[in-house]
Amino acid sequence: xxxxxxxxxxxxxxxxxxxxxxxxxxxxxxxxxxxxxxxxxxxxxxxxxxxxxxxxxxxxxxxxxxxxxxxxxxxxxxxxxxxxxxxxxxxxxxxxxxxxxxxxxxxxxxxxxxxxxxxxxxxxxxxxxxxxxxxxxxxxxxxxxxxxxxxxxxxxxxxxxxxxxxxxxxxxxxxxxxxxxxxxxxxxxxxxxxxxxxxxxxxxxxxxxxxxxxxxxxxxxxxxxxxxxxxxxxxxxxxxxxxxxxxxxxxxxxxxxxxxxxxxxxxxxxxxxxxxxxxxxxxxxxxxxxxxxxxxxxxxxxxxxxxxxxxxxxxxxxxxxxxxxxxxxxxxxxxxxxxxxxxxxxxxxxxxxxxxxxxxxxxxxxxxxxxxxxxxxxxxxxxxxxxxxxxxxxxxxxxxxxxxxxxxxxxxxxxxxxxxxxxxxx
Amino acid sequence: xxxxxxxxxxxxxxxxxxxxxxxxxxxxxxxxxxxxxxxxxxxxxxxxxxxxxxxxxxxxxxxxxxxxxxxxxxxxxxxxxxxxxxxxxxxxxxxxxxxxxxxxxxxxxxxxxxxxxxxxxxxxxxxxxxxxxxxxxxxxxxxxxxxxxxxxxxxxxxxxxxxxxxxxxxxxxxxxxxxxxxxxxxxxxxxxxxxxxxxxxxxxxxxxxxxxxxxxxxxxxxxxxxxxxxxxxxxxxxxxxxxxxxxxxxxxxxxxxxxxxxxxxxxxxxxxxxxxxxxxxxxxxxxxxxxxxxxxxxxxxxxxxxxxxxxxxxxxxxxxxxxxxxxxxxxxxxxxxxxxxxxxxxxxxxxxxxxxxxxxxxxxxxxxxxxxxxxxxxxxxxxxxxxxxxxxxxxxxxxxxxxxxxxxxxxxxxxxxxxxxxxxxx
Numbered sequence: 001x002x003x004x005x006x007x008x009x010x011x012x013x014x015x016x017x018x019x020x021x022x023x024x025x026x027x028x029x030x031x032x033x034x035x036x037x038x039x040x041x042x043x044x045x046x047x048x049x050x051x052x053x054x055x056x057x058x059x060x061x062x063x064x065x066x067x068x069x070x071x072x073x074x075x076x077x078x079x080x081x082x083x084x085x086x087x088x089x090x091x092x093x094x095x096x097x098x099x100x101x102x103x104x105x106x107x108x109x110x111x112x113x114x115x116x117x118x119x120x121x122x123x124x125x126x127x128x129x130x131x132x133x134x135x136x137x138x139x140x141x142x143x144x145x146x147x148x149x150x151x152x153x154x155x156x157x158x159x160x161x162x163x164x165x166x167x168x169x170x171x172x173x174x175x176x177x178x179x180x181x182x183x184x185x186x187x188x189x190x191x192x193x194x195x196x197x198x199x200x201x202x203x204x205x206x207x208x209x210x211x212x213x214x215x216x217x218x219x220x221x222x223x224x225x226x227x228x229x230x231x232x233x234x235x236x237x238x239x240x241x242x243x244x245x246x247x248x249x250x251x252x253x254x255x256x257x258x259x260x261x262x263x264x265x266x267x268x269x270x271x272x273x274x275x276x277x278x279x280x281x282x283x284x285x286x287x288x289x290x291x292x293x294x295x296x297x298x299x300x301x302x303x304x305x306x307x308x309x310x311x312x313x314x315x316x317x318x319x320x321x322x323x324x325x326x327x328x329x330x331x332x333x334x335x336x337x338x339x340x341x342x343x344x345x346x347x348x349x350x351x352x353x354x355x356x357x358x359x360x361x362x363x364x365x366x367x368x369x370x371x372x373x374x375x376x377x378x379x380x381x382x383x384x385x386x387x388x389x390x391x392x393x394x395x396x397x398x399x400x401x402x403x404x405x406x407x408x409x410x411x412x413x414x415x416x417x418x419x420x421x422x423x424x425x426x
Numbered sequence: 427x428x429x430x431x432x433x434x435x436x437x438x439x440x441x442x443x444x445x446x447x448x449x450x451x452x453x454x455x456x457x458x459x460x461x462x463x464x465x466x467x468x469x470x471x472x473x474x475x476x477x478x479x480x481x482x483x484x485x486x487x488x489x490x491x492x493x494x495x496x497x498x499x500x501x502x503x504x505x506x507x508x509x510x511x512x513x514x515x516x517x518x519x520x521x522x523x524x525x526x527x528x529x530x531x532x533x534x535x536x537x538x539x540x541x542x543x544x545x546x547x548x549x550x551x552x553x554x555x556x557x558x559x560x561x562x563x564x565x566x567x568x569x570x571x572x573x574x575x576x577x578x579x580x581x582x583x584x585x586x587x588x589x590x591x592x593x594x595x596x597x598x599x600x601x602x603x604x605x606x607x608x609x610x611x612x613x614x615x616x617x618x619x620x621x622x623x624x625x626x627x628x629x630x631x632x633x634x635x636x637x638x639x640x641x642x643x644x645x646x647x648x649x650x651x652x653x654x655x656x657x658x659x660x661x662x663x664x665x666x667x668x669x670x671x672x673x674x675x676x677x678x679x680x681x682x683x684x685x686x687x688x689x690x691x692x693x694x695x696x697x698x699x700x701x702x703x704x705x706x707x708x709x710x711x712x713x714x715x716x717x718x719x720x721x722x723x724x725x726x727x728x729x730x731x732x733x734x735x736x737x738x739x740x741x742x743x744x745x746x747x748x749x750x751x752x753x754x755x756x757x758x759x760x761x762x763x764x765x766x767x768x769x770x771x772x773x774x775x776x777x778x779x780x781x782x783x784x785x786x787x788x789x790x791x792x793x794x795x796x797x798x799x800x801x802x803x804x805x806x807x808x809x810x811x812x813x814x815x816x817x818x819x820x821x822x823x824x825x826x827x828x829x830x831x832x833x834x835x836x837x838x839x840x841x842x843x844x845x846x847x848x849x850x851x852x
Binding site (some may be wrong): 050 | 434435438455457458459460505506507511512513514515516517531532533559560562563564566567568569572573574575576591631677678679680681713717718719720723726727729732733734753783784786787788789790791794797798799834852
């Protein structure tokens with residue numbers, strides 16, 4: 001079966017998706033591992049990759065581990081931890097030079113798989129658990145990262161808004177976990193979590209580059225020791241939330257600029273047929289410089305440098321963010337709420353429709369020019385179970401009318417207004 | 427139209443200089459759907475004091491290059507973002523120390539969008555009213571950066587290193603300095619620095635070079651530009667020594683931020699010499715502070731650095747400095763340990779094995795960068811403005827020797843030339 005050019009197969013309990021192409025100078029590799037977002041496991045699951053990147057059975061010392069990557073022409077290696085809907089996703093990435101550009105005696109693709117397979121399935125184990133020193137240091141690394149969120153006020157305000165809005169749900173959790181759980185982590189407990197994770201997580205492996213599905217399947221079978229584990233699939237964990245009164249939260253910190261964030265709920269998710277209309281809604285509201293928020297909050301009222309919106313189709317959430325003078329709070333909230341009303345009333349011009357369609361068309365069309373963008377787009381399909389190519393989504397966006405956007409707008413309910421403001425004058 | 431084939435990179439670059447002096451480069455990427463174009467002027471925040479041949483010496487308010495960039499987007503008919511949106515293009519711009527770059531990416535209507543890009547930048551429209559309105563928006567941009575500790579520690583370092591050269595002045599200026607900007611000062615900067623002979627257009631992606639050149643040729647021939655005299659940029663003599671050895675800034679952070687850097691004593695490098703020094707210095711810094719080095723691992727295990735520890739080298743003909751550091755719980759101890767460890771390396775130098783591995787990593791990183799049209803366009807323009815060629819980097823890397831890097835190490839790491847910048851909680 002093909003979708004956007006990806007060919008699908010599996011090996012070692014891992015679903016494999018390969019897109020053969022000569023368009024890039026590298027092999028882009030992404031390994032996704034997803035588990036349900038859960039208060040009891042979120043922190044250990046997040047700490048695990050930090051320990052895995054310290055050393056493996058063959059490269060026990062961190063310096064050896066990193067030197068190995070440099071020998072592979074500085075293969076890009078990294079990982080991310082994030083939320084997609086109510087799942088916690090761990091993504092390992094490698095970006096390895098195609099051998100034809102350098103003089104290398106070994107296949108860099110094969111060497112990369114040997115490396116990634118080892119990181120995932122042959123970690124450094126001493127006395128039946130992870131190396132104690134690595135666990136102790138990396139636990140502090142995660143703690144520092146969690147503490148550092150407050151340093152970037154834009155990001156902090158965005159996270160706090162979601163935390164307040166989703167207070168009763170797993171989605172309130174930060175993908176890196178909770179500080180209070182860090183002290184409970186031991187080398188033994190973390191190794192136990194790792195073993196369970198390796199058995200139970202949902203694995204998807206993507207490769208974009210000058211290779212074939214057969215070659216990748218062989219490499220995975222050879223280097224990923226997941227035994228006879230079977231492939232698993234994501235299930236829908238979405239439950240619509242009824243919105244009551246709008247909740248207002250104000251927080252005071254020592255800031256020069258106030259950060260105004262809003263959270264909205266919608267019943268439309270990625271797998272929904274109305275997804276294209278929700279994309280249009282977000283685009284007209286605040287996705288672009290021609291959108292209502294940018295034009296009205298920034299260009300007309302001169303209140304802000306940034307004013308935009310985002311839509312997360314995996315969780316059914318819309319967010320709005322802007323940085324303003326603290327005394328302009330009421331003015332900014334009024335203008336933003338007015339834009340929400342405009343959309344709900346269907347006050348949308350033909351020009352707004354056509355401009356937003358053109359911008360979404362551009363966004364979807366240029367996915368094919370980036371290996372990792374193509375991978376992210378296809379991964380949506382694994383997450384949501386919805387098989388929809390960029391071409392199909394494009395034509396659905398094109399077919400969206402004002403009444404469809406208005407109908408989508410009716411599903412977006414303002415839930416929470418969060419304001420990060422300065423300390424009160426003494 | 428001239429062309430140059432870079433065989434090892436499997437790229438062909440096309441070039442033509444227009445009659446009015448505008449330089450146009452096209453790098454076709456036939457497998458790509460999108461096109462990415464940058465229209466850049468060799469004019470940035472440091473160019474605040476100048477004389478155009480036959481004209482008067484002019485000193486302009488801090489932040490005006492950036493202010494001008496904002497104001498270019500306004501046309502008599504309204505915001506140029508709307509025109510780009512109607513043609514499905516995502517447009518933006520940025521101002522750095524020594525250039526201002528306008529750009530778009532699009533997958534359709536590429537020729538229309540190219541005309542829009544060139545036309546809007548060549549059609550200034552400033553009024554008292556629209557200049558005034560922009561002050562509120564840029565004021566918020568300045569406040570946003572004032573709350574950002576990473577920006578503050580970085581700028582703090584430049585302020586500590588330089589006392590006279592305008593590189594130490596924030597690119598956006600201050601709320602006070604931009605308050606003195608008028609449409610007259612904007613026009614005077616525009617007329618000095620936006621002449622086609624001071625500009626470079628770069629187009630990369632799914633385009634045909636002949637068509638791009640013919641479009642730009644016709645576009646430029648339809649506009650009349652007088653001959654531009656020589657631009658003399660006036661810089662006060664910058665002393666060789668640093669302005670301050672230790673500089674602290676108070677801002678709430680979870681852990682202190684510490685950046686240190688070395689100021690080069692020699693200036694005036696351009697062309698291949700500058701490229702060679704840049705690449706040698708960056709390789710040297712990676713051998714010294716990279717994440718696979720013994721120094722890095724020691725400091726990490728001593729809990730003095732975190733994943734945020736990084737290094738960079740920034741250079742132009744009039745200034746050059748390194749910036750190294752990240753979050754640390756004990757800046758004093760970190761600096762002491764760095765001095766101790768680096769002094770030992772200054773004695774011993776790097777080994778041939780480490781040098782070869784680090785060079786491989788750099789070559790891999792360079793080739794990976796060439797996957798991205800955005801990076802190609804930005805880097806190419808930056809190199810070109812300094813008389814270098816981005817596509818000749820590979821042979822330079824290959825010609826570097828261990829001796830070159832060891833010599834650079836002893837030249838650059840001069841403790842007398844070092845400043846430390848900190849952001850600590852009040």
